[in-house]
Structure formats: C-alpha cells, structure tokens
Amino acid sequence: MNNPILPLISVVIPCYRVTQHILAVIDGIGSEVSQIYVIDDKCPDHSGNFVRANCRDQRVVVIDHLENQGVGGAVMSGYVAALAGGADIIIKLDGDGQMDARLIPNFIAPILSGEADYTKGNRFFDLEQIRAMPTVRLFGNAVLSFITKVSSGYWDIFDPTNGYTAIHAEALRHLPFKKISHRYFFESDMLFRLNTLHAVVVDIPMDANYGDEVSNLKISKIVTEFLGKHIRNFFKRLFYNYYLRNMSLASIELPLGVGLVLMGGSYGVWHWLNSARIDTATPAGTVMLAALPILMGIQLILAFLAYDIASVPHRPIHKKILLKKPNA
Template structure:
C-alpha cells in the first residue's frame, strides 16, 4: 500500500433513485473511486445515476438479476480491486450514512491499526435515543448472538453496514461463503475472524429520516439465529480445528464430551428408572451431574479464551511482506 491509499466507496443500489445522486456527490471529494452496483433495481437507479452524474471516478455496474445486498457488495468489491483500490468502503444509497464521517471510519485502516473498521451507532446516546425503538431492541438482541458467532466480542451494532476494509484482507476471504442478502455484514465478520483480521468499532451516529429500511431487526432476530448458529460452528471449526489447534480445542472437545455424555447418561438412567418405577440413587445422580458440571466449566473457559484470543498485528500488513 502506498503512503496515500486509494479509497473506493461501493454503493449497492436498490430502490434509492431519489437519494443516489446526492450520496455519490457527497463522497466524490473523499474517494478515488465510486462503484455503484444497480442490483436489478426496479427504479433503474443505475441508469438514472448514469444520466444525472457523469464522473470519471464513477463506475456503474448492473445486475441482470437481483442478488441482494451481499451479492451487490461482492460485485462492487471485485470491481474496486480491479480498479486498484487499497481500502473499500461500503455506503448504502439511502442517505443514512453520511460522507462527513468517512475520514473517521477509514482512519484506523490508513494508520495500519486495523484491517476492518465499522460504524457503531451505540456510542452516541443521543443518536441511540433517536433510533426507532424496534430497531434499537432488535439490534441489542442481535448484538449478543453476533458476538458469539463472529468471535469479535468487542464489537457491537452488528447490522451496521457502514464499514471499511483493507484490500489485502479482502483478498483472503472466500467470497462464496459470504451471505448474499441481509446476513452479509455478519457473515463478513465471521470470515474476518477466521483469517484473524483485526476489527475495530468507530463511533458514527446514523440519521433516520423518511427512508424505509429493507431489514427489520425484529424479523432478523427471528430468522438469524439458525444462520448465526451455523456461522458459529463454521468459525469454531476453521479457527480451532483447521487453521490452529490449541488449548481452546482441548477444552471444546473435552467439555463437549463430558457435558453431553453426562447428560445422555442421565437421560438414559432417568428413562430406565421411570419405566420400571425405581428411585434414582445419589451415586447415579452424581455420575450424571459431575461430568456435566465439569464439561460446562470447560466450555465456559473455552469461551473466555476465545474472547481473549486477539491477533498482534493486522493481517493486511503481514500479507504485504515481500511484495
């Protein structure tokens, strides 16, 4: 990366015809490239932007079929990499994300403190009170689940789509594992944790006007848990069984064996005695409970160690060595 990294702002466009021109105009002074992805928008936002704003920095890409915000971002990422960008910024086309905060967002990446930075609306209590209650409640519920799934226990506001990512970290990701639609941001965090990228929250308030959110946090709280569980299993498998094997691996295997083994034994003995009308002995109860308690403690210790496991340097810097 040169002394002055090249910045690309990627904007997924879907039903943002009324806002997209102003959004693009607001970032032209900061960005070296602006990539707008018309995700088969029924309002033809991309064509409207092409006719309204002719800029050498602006690249407009069209999808013949709607692929969701994740699909649009993957296309935008690939285009930005081809243009030679060093830092990619995601900014929605609905005007919620203000360009005046962009220098603050990319500052940790420019100074090489992190591979990934994300806006966090929860730092500003005034902005938090301005957030609609349904969004606030849904985001709080998703935050805890997303921390466990992604492994970034220090990050909050997981559905915030205002983020920046260094190109070298982006190149290490498996694009086919990124969710194509609304789970995209969280799936990106999971993949970043797998490669041991350094991620950081940046206090950035969001503004809420007359725009309609395509994602309902309450709906996400109902539909996301299964995806979060799958993401957690994927992350644990790759982090602690493929890329590395350490004490967390030992605690996970031993803790799971003791906890579920003790539970299975207890269920078997309870069902057997229930069928024949026998009382459980104290020894039988102990044989079931003690392994479960020890297993739970080991699993809990694995969680603590997972929270403490942080890389020493941005993976993007390590990838530049020898280039």
C-alpha cells in the same frame, strides 16, 4: 501507477430504490475519495440511469446488474471493480442517506495507521442516540450482535448488521468472494470470513439517520434464516481455527466439556425416569454421579469461551501480506 504516499480510496454504493437520496449521498463524499462505484442491482427505479443522467461527478462509475443479486452481490461487484481500479481501501456506503459520508476519514484512519484491516460502524456508542433508533431495529441488532459475537469470534464488536464499512484491499483479496452471502446476511458473513483470516476488525462510533426509508430486514428472517447461518458459521469457525489451522488446549476443552455435560445429563435423566417409574427416591450417590460430570463439563466449556474471547485478532494481516511482497 498510484502515488505510494497517498492511498487510493474508493467508495462502493449498492443501489436499490434509492433515487430520492443517491445524488445527495454522492455529493456528500469528500475529496479524499478518488473513485465512486454505483451498483444498480436491477433496481425497478433504474438508479443507474438516474445517476448517469443527473450526476456530473467525474469520479462516478455506474455498474448495472442484469439480475438482482441482493446487497451482498452488489457490494461484491463494487469490490471487484475497485480492486481492478487499483484501490487501496474500499468504503461501502448505502445509497439511502442513512450514513454520513463525512465520517469516511474516521473509517479509513485505523486502516491507514495499520491498526485494522476492516472497520465498521457502531450506532450504540452514544446512549442518547440509541433512543432515536426504532424499537424493532434496536431489538434485532441487540440479538444479532450477541449471536454474531459467538459465530464470528469477534467478541469486542457490536451492531453487526451496520453496512457502513471500510476494508484494506490486501485483506479483501484473500476473501472467498463466491462463498460470501449475497443477501442480508452479507455483513455477518463478512465478519465470519474475516475471522478465518485473523483480520483485525474495529468499531467506529457513528450516529444513524432514520427518515422515510423502510427496512427490509424482518424479525422472522433473523429468527429463521440468520440463526441457521450463524450456527453453520460457528461450527465452521471452530473447525477452521481450532482443528484445521491450529491446535491448542481449547481444541480439547470444548469437545470434552460438551461430552461430559451430555454424559452426566443422560445418566441423570435415565435414573430420574427409572426412579419415577418405580416410585422410589434417587440415591444421593447417583445424583452426584450425574452432577459431577455436568459441573466439570461446564467448567471446561467456560474455559474454552475465555480462550476464544482472548483470541480476538489484534495484529492486522494486511501489513504482513504487504511485507511478503517484493515491491512493497
């Protein structure tokens, strides 16, 4: 049985073509971590066998995938193993050396103090460090950050694709593992799922190291696959948070606002086309009848956004879950 005073900390490292960096990553993990799960995601370089042959750290457990499942699938396998091993907090750390393992205490501190359920890295705190970020990554992260704010409901975070994360085991147990994306959309999908639980997410300042690693995240993927999934998650979040689990004034404001904008816009366009067809000026009264519902609709949509921004979760759910347990 775990010591109730000292939480059991685990690290999950998904591995795919990281044999040049993985041993240094493991060596950099401090003594505050009790378990390290290395997930060989059908790596062509056989990362798992490489770690077995060259790593003597007794905390390391290697898990092999028979098929490549993507970074999300590898992390989920590590999460399952960490939960089975009794972990209280699970860190996700990449094996390519871009994440400083010395920051692990910073990531777990807000969770240990009961201020957060999930923490994630943010490389945008230090403006000087941003200059070191490749332009493509900088642009992609800026676009994704805004889209993720809208789809996930976490308006106070940035750098959503940052894979340096920590999560409390009680929050993790309530996530639908089978529904979370197993590919590059994993981090963004995690945020959406956490918001449906009303989990508290906190950004942790960090610097990024860019060496000879090549990012597999393409702009085309952001524009096509990611955008479609973000739109899907946005509408799911609206349904879950504003209609299925709760009803509020915002539940009325958004559909009413959208309806007024569409009604006013359709009315205005129809009369504009009709006036153009008969070559006459549109009466001022007709213009006002089109503009008024549009303006009212925009005001209602803005009111909904203000409510949504103010509704970012601030009370960690893992504390409430533990209080419900008889032996907590």
